[in-house]
Amino acid sequence: MRAPSLLLIYSTLFFALLCQLFPWTGQGIIFRPDFMLVVLLYWLLRAPYMCNVGTAWVVGLLVDLATGSLLGQHALAFALTAYLALSFQRRLVLFSVLQIATYVFGLLFFARVVILILKLFAGNDAPGWHYFWPVITGMLLWQFLRLAFGSLARPKPSRSE
Amino acid sequence: MLKGVHQKLEPQQTPSFFVRGASPFSRMVFFCALSIILMAMDARLNYLSQLRQAFIGGLHPVERIANLPSEFIRDSAKYFSAHNQLVQENYMLKQQAFQHKVKLQRLNTLKAENEHLRSLLGGDIPIHPRAILGDISHTGRDPFRNVVIVNRGSQHNILAGQAVVDSKGVIGQVTRVYPFSSEVTMITDKNLSIPVQVERNQLRAIAFGQSGNTLDIPYLPTNVDIKIGDKLVTSGIDGIYPSGLAVATVTKIEQDPESPFAKIISTPTAQVSHHLQLLILELPDTIEADLKTQDTDKQEAVGAKTKKSNQKRTKPRASP
Numbered sequence: 152m153r154a155p156s157l158l159l160i161y162s163t164l165f166f167a168l169l170c171q172l173f174p175w176t177g178q179g180i181i182f183r184p185d186f187m188l189v190v191l192l193y194w195l196l197r198a199p200y201m202c203n204v205g206t207a208w209v210v211g212l213l214v215d216l217a218t219g220s221l222l223g224q225h226a227l228a229f230a231l232t233a234y235l236a237l238s239f240q241r242r243l244v245l246f247s248v249l250q251i252a253t254y255v256f257g258l259l260f261f262a263r264v265v266i267l268i269l270k271l272f273a274g275n276d277a278p279g280w281h282y283f284w285p286v287i288t289g290m291l292l293w294q295f296l297r298l299a300f301g302s303l304a305r306p307k308p309s310r311s312e
Numbered sequence: 313m314l315k316g317v318h319q320k321l322e323p324q325q326t327p328s329f330f331v332r333g334a335s336p337f338s339r340m341v342f343f344c345a346l347s348i349i350l351m352a353m354d355a356r357l358n359y360l361s362q363l364r365q366a367f368i369g370g371l372h373p374v375e376r377i378a379n380l381p382s383e384f385i386r387d388s389a390k391y392f393s394a395h396n397q398l399v400q401e402n403y404m405l406k407q408q409a410f411q412h413k414v415k416l417q418r419l420n421t422l423k424a425e426n427e428h429l430r431s432l433l434g435g436d437i438p439i440h441p442r443a444i445l446g447d448i449s450h451t452g453r454d455p456f457r458n459v460v461i462v463n464r465g466s467q468h469n470i471l472a473g474q475a476v477v478d479s480k481g482v483i484g485q486v487t488r489v490y491p492f493s494s495e496v497t498m499i500t501d502k503n504l505s506i507p508v509q510v511e512r513n514q515l516r517a518i519a520f521g522q523s524g525n526t527l528d529i530p531y532l533p534t535n536v537d538i539k540i541g542d543k544l545v546t547s548g549i550d551g552i553y554p555s556g557l558a559v560a561t562v563t564k565i566e567q568d569p570e571s572p573f574a575k576i577i578s579t580p581t582a583q584v585s586h587h588l589q590l591l592i593l594e595l596p597d598t599i600e601a602d603l604k605t606q607d608t609d610k611q612e613a614v615g616a617k618t619k620k621s622n623q624k625r626t627k628p629r630a631s632p
Contacts (some may be wrong), residue, residue: 169374169377171453172374174378174379174382174450175568180451180453190604200369204340204343205340208343208346212347212350216469217453218366219453219457220454220456221355222360222363222364223346223350223354224351225348226346226347226350228347230340230343231344233336234340250393268585275456275457275522277457278456306476
């Protein structure tokens with residue numbers, strides 16, 4: 152696996168934006184994962200010295216503009232999630248793949264709940280439980296990222312060089 | 313083979329003698345404050361619509377790239393559609409066109425007759441708005457709102473507030489206009505209301521969007537003359553929707569003994585999810601402006617009439 156570079160981070164985020172802009176019609180839209188959030192969380196946990204809460208905020212703003220929702224809603228949710236992610240980041244190296252997955256699941260769920268609360272305050276109707284499907288599809292996307300760019304967990308000493 | 317190479321996991325918090333910028337907590341507080349300010353500005357002050365327009369305009373090429381795969385699949389499916397099917401469809405369409413032409417002949421004579429009678433009685437001559445055909449490029453990306461995005465924007469002279477219809481009935485209203493696309497809020501959205509009229513007895517009411525793809529007609533007494541199956545059409549008193557377009561069919565009437573109002577629920581006749589084309593109608597104001605410039609003779613008369621109709625107009629609740 153390559154060491155993460157700024158170019159790699161920004162190009163994957165751009166690709167995630169493309170996926171976000173992909174025209175989704177019909178029922179599939181319920182299952183669409185939050186591409187930008189999952190990729191952002193991956194790089195936050197993998198290379199926290201290269202991106203931080205500010206990156207999360209800018210990414211959230213892009214999502215706001217792309218979805219046409221109230222400016223700042225996703226930005227706020229992403230910044231909060233990024234802070235939460237970073238505050239336990241140093242412990243993650245000790246975790247197994249399954250534990251990290253659970254942690255990411257919690258983070259994705261947290262982001263959705265924050266957006267839900269903000270939307271309800273803005274006067275929208277509460278959607279049904281299908282609103283939380285993207286958390287599960289986001290987990291699948293996370294597994295894909297893990298396979299493509301390397302796991303967060305420290306490799307076993309016996310397997311090291 | 314690839315395991316074990318990626319050990320370079322640097323800790324996030326460096327010791328204090330390697331200070332690099334603010335701590336995550338202070339960053340988080342700062343950006344939260346910033347986004348709350350942004351939300352307030354966007355919701356209350358409408359300063360940011362320019363920024364949004366510029367961003368969506370700049371994003372248009374990226375969106376085109378994102379659209380490429382699905383367009384390719386759609387086009388190749390079209391290419392491989394069977395010859396037999398095309399012939400059948402062509403035959404059906406020709407028949408339909410013939411029938412429509414016959415109907416149109418009668419309509420034209422009726423229209424002329426109607427206008428003549430109206431002019432004899434000194435009434436307004438109804439205006440027939442021009443329309444722009446648009447394609448639905450995708451349904452909105454926000455699960456909380458009932459919108460579709462159409463591939464016509466301010467470059468094609470679309471204005472916020474224009475009515476949008478399909479072959480079956482009213483779809484909604486243009487709420488945001490970007491350079492190459494615009495956002496159409498459907499009549500089933502909670503923020504949209506539409507003045508309607510019962511076709512059977514000309515009873516006027518206002519229908520509000522409701523969750524679950526239905527319309528709600530509140531504030532009508534329990535003994536109101538509306539039955540299940542009644543067709544609702546636009547009344548045309550708002551200055552946005554031309555009169556007589558199909559809106560919805562009444563599907564359910566509930567009478568709660570504790571409430572003085574009947575609960576009337578109707579489903580829209582337009583079928584947004586069934587096809588990709590829709591028509592964006594021109595606003596009556598711009599048509600009137602055109603008419604004014606065309607003939608100066610009738611200027612005074614038209615002006616007086618628009619004044620009258622302006623008084624009647626109710627403002628739509630849709631936020632631009």
